[in-house]
Amino acid sequence: MSAVKLVAVFVENKPGQTARITKTLADAGVNIRWVTIASSGPFGVMKFLVDKCDPALEALKEKGPAVHFLDVLAVEVKDKPGALHAVAETLGSHGVNVDNVSGFVANKRAVLVLETHDIPKARAVLEKQGLRVLTQEEMLNL
Amino acid sequence: MHRRCPHLLGRLFVWIAGGFGRKLPANPQTIVSMFWDQQIETMGRSALEQLQVKRLQATVRRVAKSVPFYQQKFAERGLKPGDLKSLEDLRRLPFTANADLRATYPKGLVAVPAEELARLHTSSGTTGKPKALFFSRKDVDNAAELIARCFVMTGCTRDDIFQNMMTYGLFTGALVMHYGAEKVGCLVIPAGPGNSEKQLLLMQDFRSTVLHITPSYALYFATYLESRGINPRKDLAIRKAFIGAEPYTEETRRKIEKALGVDVYNSYGLSEMNGPGVAFECEHKRGMHLWEDHYIAEIIDPQTSEPLPDGKRGELVLTTLCREAMPILRYRTRDITSVIAEPCPCGRTHRRLNRITGRSDDMLIVRGVNIYPQQIEQVLMAVPQVGRNYLIVLDGLDDMTVKVELAESGFDGRVEHLVGLQTEIVNRLRAEILTKPKVELVPPGTLPVSEGKAKRVVDNRRL
Numbered sequence: 001m002s003a004v005k006l007v008a009v010f011v012e013n014k015p016g017q018t019a020r021i022t023k024t025l026a027d028a029g030v031n032i033r034w035v036t037i038a039s040s041g042p043f044g045v046m047k048f049l050v051d052k053c054d055p056a057l058e059a060l061k062e063k064g065p066a067v068h069f070l071d072v073l074a075v076e077v078k079d080k081p082g083a084l085h086a087v088a089e090t091l092g093s094h095g096v097n098v099d100n101v102s103g104f105v106a107n108k109r110a111v112l113v114l115e116t117h118d119i120p121k122a123r124a125v126l127e128k129q130g131l132r133v134l135t136q137e138e139m140l141n142l
Numbered sequence: 143m144h145r146r147c148p149h150l151l152g153r154l155f156v157w158i159a160g161g162f163g164r165k166l167p168a169n170p171q172t173i174v175s176m177f178w179d180q181q182i183e184t185m186g187r188s189a190l191e192q193l194q195v196k197r198l199q200a201t202v203r204r205v206a207k208s209v210p211f212y213q214q215k216f217a218e219r220g221l222k223p224g225d226l227k228s229l230e231d232l233r234r235l236p237f238t239a240n241a242d243l244r245a246t247y248p249k250g251l252v253a254v255p256a257e258e259l260a261r262l263h264t265s266s267g268t269t270g271k272p273k274a275l276f277f278s279r280k281d282v283d284n285a286a287e288l289i290a291r292c293f294v295m296t297g298c299t300r301d302d303i304f305q306n307m308m309t310y311g312l313f314t315g316a317l318v319m320h321y322g323a324e325k326v327g328c329l330v331i332p333a334g335p336g337n338s339e340k341q342l343l344l345m346q347d348f349r350s351t352v353l354h355i356t357p358s359y360a361l362y363f364a365t366y367l368e369s370r371g372i373n374p375r376k377d378l379a380i381r382k383a384f385i386g387a388e389p390y391t392e393e394t395r396r397k398i399e400k401a402l403g404v405d406v407y408n409s410y411g412l413s414e415m416n417g418p419g420v421a422f423e424c425e426h427k428r429g430m431h432l433w434e435d436h437y438i439a440e441i442i443d444p445q446t447s448e449p450l451p452d453g454k455r456g457e458l459v460l461t462t463l464c465r466e467a468m469p470i471l472r473y474r475t476r477d478i479t480s481v482i483a484e485p486c487p488c489g490r491t492h493r494r495l496n497r498i499t500g501r502s503d504d505m506l507i508v509r510g511v512n513i514y515p516q517q518i519e520q521v522l523m524a525v526p527q528v529g530r531n532y533l534i535v536l537d538g539l540d541d542m543t544v545k546v547e548l549a550e551s552g553f554d555g556r557v558e559h560l561v562g563l564q565t566e567i568v569n570r571l572r573a574e575i576l577t578k579p580k581v582e583l584v585p586p587g588t589l590p591v592s593e594g595k596a597k598r599v600v601d602n603r604r605l
Contacts, residue, residue, distance in 0.1 A: 008555030010548060010585050038557045041564075042582035045557045064587045066548055070555030099558055115556070 003071040003119050004139050006047045007056045010066040013039045021046060021060065028052075028059035033140055034113070036102050051140055072115050073122055074134040079110040087112060087126065094125045106142045178294040178326070179287075182435055183490045190491060193435055195229055197463035202226050202235070205469050208253045211246060212236070212471065232438060233449060237459070237472045240503075243273040243414065250274040254467050264312045265413035265512065275314075275413055278467040282321065285416040288433050289322020292422035295431070295488070296382060296407045298352060300327025303379070305350035307333050307341060307359060308387065308510065314417025315387050315510065319354050322419060328352070335359060335510075338366040349379040356510040357390035357398065358540030358603075364401030375403035384409050386418055387510035388540070389498050394604070410495060414473055415460050421495045429482045429494030436464050439495070440472070441481055444502035452483040457502050458495070476503045506534070506599065508542050513575045515598045518544060521570050527552030527563055531589045537602040542579040544571065547586050 011017040018037065025032060025048070034049035047070060050056045060067045077083035084103065091098060091114075100115040111134065116122045123133050177183050185193070203223045205212040215236035216222070225231065243251070250273075252259070260279040264272040277285070293302075304323040308316035310332060323330045331344055335356070341363065344350060355363070360383060367374055374380055380402060385395070386409030395406045410430050411418035420437060421430035432439050437460050441450045444457040458475045462468075478501065482494040506513045515534060522528050522544075529547035536542055546567060553560070560583055567581045590597075 006555070008553075010553045010560070012584055012588060040557055040561050043560060043584065045555065045560070047555070065585045066550055066553035068553050068555040099556070 003123075004049065004074045004113070004134065004136050005053050006049055006070045006072055007053060007060070008068050008070040009046045009048075009060055010068075011044055011046060013042055013044045017044070018046065020063075021065070024059050024063050025050065025056055028055055030056040030059065033142075034104070036100075036113075038100065049139060070115070071119055072113050073119055073126070074139050075112045075114065075126055076132040076134055077110050077112055079105055079108060083110060084112065086129070087114075087131065090125055090129050090131075091116075091122060094121070096122045096125065098122075109142060111139070111142065176294050176297065176299075178291040183291060183295075183431075183492065185435070185491055187491055190434055191229060194438055194463060195227075197435070198229070198232065198438065198461065199223070199226055201461070201463060201465070201469045201471070204253050205251075205471065209251050209469075211242065211251050229438070232440070232461070232472070235461075235471050237447070237474055238470050239474050240273070240476065243275075243470075244271050246274075247271050248274045250276050251468050251470065252276055253469055254278055259467055262312075263314045263317075263413055263417070265314075272312075273414065276467040277416075280466050281416070281464075281468075284436065284464050285318045285419060286321035286325045288416070288419040288436060289319055290325040291433065292384075292407075292409070292419055293322060293326045293328070293352075295422060295424045295490070296384075296405070297425060298323075298326060298328065298382065302326075302328045302351045302382075303331065303348055304328040304352045304354070305331045305333050305341070305344055305348075305380075307335055307353055307355040309335050313510075314411070314413045316354070318411075318417040318419060319384070323352075338363055342367070342370065342372065345378050345380060351379050351381045353380055353383040353402075353404065355383055355385060356387050356540070357385050357394050358388065358509060360385060360398045360402065360406075361394070361539050361604075364398065367402070373403075374401075378403075380404050382407065384418075384422075386410060388507045389500070392497070408497060410477075410498065412475060412477070414470060414475075415462065416465075420460070424486065424488040424490060426486060426488055428486070429496055431486065431490050431492045432481075432495050434492045437462060439481060439493070441479070444476075444478075450480075452481045452493075455480045455496075455499070458498075476501050476505065478502055504599070506536065506601075508536065509540050509577050511575065511577045513542075513577070517574050518571060519598070521574050522546060522567070525563075525567060525570070528567070529586050531586075532598065533589050534599045535602070536600070538604070540603060542577070543582055544579050545582045545584055545589060547589055548583050550586050 009021055031051040032048050037044055037046045057067055075087060096116055096118055098114055098116050103112045126133055206216055206223045258278050259276045261277040261282055263275045306316050306320055310316040320330055320332060333341055333344055381404055383404045383406050385406050399406050407423045408430055409418050410421040421432040423430050440459040441456040442459055443450055450456040455478060458477045458479050460473050460475055462470050477498045479498050480496045504515055522532050527549055529549040531547040533545040564581050564583050572578045
């Protein structure tokens with residue numbers, strides 16, 4: 001299973017919330033490798049890629065907030081024009097809906113993080129296109 | 143029954159061809175008391191009390207004959223209709239509670255054959271079950287008759303153009319006022335609530351002079367006019383506003399009067415007693431005359447149920463005297479007020495009620511709609527993703543926000559699911575309480591936990 005596991009935290013959309021959560025993670029000795037925060041009106045969801053998933057989840061749960069693991073797909077693409085388009089085209093033509101996407105370039109490697117309800121199908125069509133779907137370890141060792 | 147028209151002296155009546163200007167703007171001169179039914183409205187106290195006794199006896203005889211609920215209550219107390227000799231005997235009669243009306247839904251406490259029923263209204267209850275309130279043809283007319291008294295008491299005439307900005311439908315508020323205004327001979331505009339742009343257009347095009355509106359909407363509408371650069375004193379013909387359906391303060395009245403350039407008259411009513419027109423202010427605006435030929439008012443201590451003297455604040459208890467379809471004895475309104483027994487300079491002998499200052503139960507009135515916190519709880523607890531704690535926050539002009547704690551298991555890491563859940567809760571609540579609240583999902587453990595009885599409602603409204 002080459003899905004990447006994120007830790008998702010449900011928080012109120014008000015000052016100090018990010019600080020509260022990141023302090024909990026820092027105190028637990030958890031290193032954050034990647035983060036995204038999406039807010040919608042009164043609340044928001046923070047998603048972290050961390051080096052130690054289970055300790056992160058435990059530490060956060062102890063402090064109270066609602067936490068959940070969330071599987072996403074990490075796809076390595078070429079760092080050149082049209083790379084995201086090729087992924088989007090492939091998924092779209094196979095009827096795979098993507099909920100949230102973000103991307104970054106690290107050490108000259110371009111990575112897309114995709115949230116979708118149908119991970120197995122998304123992975124299958126992407127791999128068929130010759131794209132590399134990264135594992136948790138690969139993501140952490142970028 | 144045919145009535146003379148309560149026409150104003152010196153008021154001109156003109157027709158302007160091809161336009162809507164058939165009515166002149168309200169005359170600013172002070173109006174000396176006018177009456178719709180002077181004989182009844184100024185009747186001596188002892189004659190009025192005799193009339194009350196006579197009508198009470200007739201009411202009691204009728205319910206004893208045909209309403210099983212009261213038959214049972216009378217039997218429990220060993221009470222016979224003939225025992226009722228004076229108004230003092232009123233306290234021997236059983237109370238009727240909100241719960242009694244709900245328990246008899248949908249049949250209601252009907253005292254006439256089904257074919258005599260002419261109208262149904264409902265009022266919200268605490269268990270999802272409303273109260274069914276039936277009117278006969280005569281009851282509909284009587285309700286309108288009382289409204290006509292109220293209108294004329296504030297100086298309204300058939301020259302007025304009445305824009306009714308309350309909710310039409312199962313609630314009594316808009317329809318009962320509508321019928322009364324027609325009886326007076328006003329031009330009635332059944333605008334309904336909301337859609338400020340349309341409301342303003344109606345006021346501009348038809349030169350509305352009198353509004354019926356909730357206090358929260360009046361305040362909102364004033365800011366709307368301001369944002370549109372409309373000066374109501376100069377640009378509109380509105381002169382009076384009848385404001386009821388929700389409690390509000392004297393300060394709010396002054397604010398509305400200043401912002402809309404109108405005289406605000408306080409109105410009291412409840413669906414169980416026909417809706418509006420139970421009590422209303424005259425031009426002196428010092429308490430609301432309660433129509434004592436139609437209702438007997440008592441003030442009781444809500445805890446002990448013992449009667450309180452005039453002037454003391456307590457729960458208002460009302461008995462109908464003229465209702466045909468559904469007479470109600472000693473109804474516990476849960477509204478807190480007091481009776482002003484001193485004569486009013488307007489010449490009416492019907493005693494006045496002070497402004498309602500609260501409720502003896504936890505009913506909320508939001509945008510004119512009665513809501514019990516239990517209704518909200520019931521909806522929330524039926525949603526599996528919802529946790530145990532919630533808080534109802536009322537603020538602004540009349541905004542309701544329901545803060546809902548998510549259950550630990552209600553979170554799967556996806557924002558979309560939370561947004562969807564929030565929308566679902568809004569829709570479910572709207573279906574139950576008939577008004578659309580704002581819903582805010584919050585993480586578990588976020589809302590304050592109180593010892594013992596949880597504090598579920600925070601009311602910060604500026605009404």
